[in-house]
Each structure stands twice: as C-alpha cells, then as structure tokens.
Amino acid sequence: MGIESKTVPEFGFKPRTPLHNGKHDNTEIDMKIGELLVEAKLTESDFQFAGLGLISRYRDLEAVFDVSELPTRNGKYCVYQLIRGALAAYAAGCSFCVLCDARRPDLVESWYRIMRAVGPFELRCRLKLLTWQELAFVLPADLRQFLSAKYGIFPAASRIIVSE
Numbered sequence: 001m002g003i004e005s006k007t008v009p010e011f012g013f014k015p016r017t018p019l020h021n022g023k024h025d026n027t028e029i030d031m032k033i034g035e036l037l038v039e040a041k042l043t044e045s046d047f048q049f050a051g052l053g054l055i056s057r058y059r060d061l062e063a064v065f066d067v068s069e070l071p072t073r074n075g076k077y078c079v080y081q082l083i084r085g086a087l088a089a090y091a092a093g094c095s096f097c098v099l100c101d102a103r104r105p106d107l108v109e110s111w112y113r114i115m116r117a118v119g120p121f122e123l124r125c126r127l128k129l130l131t132w133q134e135l136a137f138v139l140p141a142d143l144r145q146f147l148s149a150k151y152g153i154f155p156a157a158s159r160i161i162v163s164e
Contacts, residue, residue, distance in 0.1 A: 003034040013037065015088035018059040025058070027084055037092070039085045040099040041107055042132065042151060049073070050080035064090045069117035071110070082114040086127065095126040101153065102131035131156065 013032035016024035031038040055061065055070075055077050064087055071078040082098065089096035100107040111129055118124045136144050137155035147153040 003036050007034040009033040015092055017084065017088045017091050019057045020059050021057070025084070029085060029088060032094075035094045037085060037089055037094050037096045038099055039081055039096070041104070042101065048080040049076040049078060050083075051076055055080065055083060058084075058087050060087055060090055064119065064123065065117045066119055067117075069113075071113050079110045079114055082111060086114060086118060086123070089126060090120070090123050095128060097128040097130055099130050099132065099135065101151075102133045102156065 010032045011030065013029045014026065015029055015032075015037065017027075018024055029037045030040045052072075052075060061067065065083070070083065077083060085096045085098070088094070098107075098111045100111070102108070108129065108131075115124060115127050118127065132147065132151070132153045133156040136147050136153055139147070139155075144155060
C-alpha cells in the first residue's frame with residue numbers, strides 16, 4: 001500500500017476538502033495512515049447517497065470527474081463517500097483506498113464506476129481497492145480469528161507461484 005510499517009493511523013480523519021465558496025467540508029474519512037486515506041466498509045450496506053447540490057459544492061468536482069459518468073439515482077449521487085474520498089485525495093495529494101468485503105461485488109463495482117469517472121491519470125493511479133479477505137491474509141492470527149468469528153471473513157487464498 002506504500003506506507004511505512006510503523007506509521008500510526010488516524011481514525012475519523014477530516015480532510016477539509018475545498019468547496020467553491022472558499023470554505024472546506026466537515027466530513028470524515030474513516031482513516032488516514034501516512035499519505036493514504038481509507039474508506040472502510042464492513043457492515044454498512046452502501047456508500048451513501050447525496051443530493052446533486054451537496055456534490056456540486058466541491059471546488060474540484062469537474063477537475064477530478066467526468067460528472068456525466070458519476071452514478072445517480074432519483075436525482076441523487078449513489079456513492080457520496082467515494083466521490084468525497086477521491087476529491088479529498090486529489091486536494092491533499094494522497095492516495096485513496098476503499099476497503100470492502102469481497103462478497104459484496106456491488107460495492108466493488110461502485111468503486112470501479114467512480115474510478116472510471118476520474119479524469120486525471122495521476123489521480124487514478126493513486127486510487128486503490130483492498131478487500132477484507134486480502135487484508136485478513138496478512139493479519140495476525142488473533143485478528144483473523146476475530147474477522148472470521150464476527151463477520152465470516154476468511155483470508156483470501158494465496159496465489160503464490162513457485163518457479164522451478
């Protein structure tokens with residue numbers, strides 16, 4: 001993920017993403033660790049909906065996205081947290097990772113829809129997806145046990161290729 005192993009995470013990070021009016025938003029990203037912002041989904045069902053007016057207040061919206069490619073339903077953007085996270089990463093020069101359950105292909109597809117709408121190639125290269133199952137593969141045994149007992153999340157099978 002490109003972070004130092006001893007970096008201390010900051011939970012409930014407020015990126016203060018710039019708005020058109022010169023102010024900053026007051027929303028939170030789940031975690032910042034080094035130069036990586038993380039939005040984690042474990043039990044929530046979606047990435048929240050937001051009205052068009054709420055999204056259009058962001059200063060860099062059109063610099064970051066092809067707005068016509070952003071998913072909407074009933075006059076609302078379908079994945080507000082992902083849009084907001086990409087905008088925060090752009091403004092702060094950070095990477096942004098979505099951490100979600102591999103058993104939720106709808107959440108994975110939502111993230112890829114947002115990534116496709118991002119214009120700047122350099123930002124697209126800083127957008128990441130990690131599943132809880134992939135993360136569980138490298139976690140200590142006690143945390144793996146917790147994830148499996150509480151959420152039914154088991155480490156993804158290793159794909160190590162051994163050459164002769």
